[in-house]
Amino acid sequence: MTADYRTDESLALMGEDEGLQWQSQALCAQTDPEAFFPEKGGSTREAKRVCLSCDVRVDCLEYALLNDERFGIWGGLSERERRRLKKQAG
Numbered sequence: 001m002t003a004d005y006r007t008d009e010s011l012a013l014m015g016e017d018e019g020l021q022w023q024s025q026a027l028c029a030q031t032d033p034e035a036f037f038p039e040k041g042g043s044t045r046e047a048k049r050v051c052l053s054c055d056v057r058v059d060c061l062e063y064a065l066l067n068d069e070r071f072g073i074w075g076g077l078s079e080r081e082r083r084r085l086k087k088q089a090g
Contacts, residue, residue: 022059027051037072044073051076 027050035046051057061075
């Protein structure tokens with residue numbers, strides 16, 4: 001899985017509001033937040049299903065990767081999946 005992620009520098013050049021603008025369009029903001037932060041061993045299926053149809057999924061994943069989010073489903077990936085993706089990329 002490869003994607004064209006923005007660099008830390010390009011995000012730093014954006015204003016904070018512009019860099020987080022995607023959040024207002026995120027489908028997760030319209031659903032149960034607990035689905036995106038399941039307890040250890042809990043199902044991530046519902047959250048990932050929402051992410052699959054979200055228009056700002058890539059922005060969300062980029063944010064999580066750049067900010068080293070350790071918990072929850074971001075951009076359709078769990079923390080373990082994000083770690084694996086970062087390892088493969090770098």
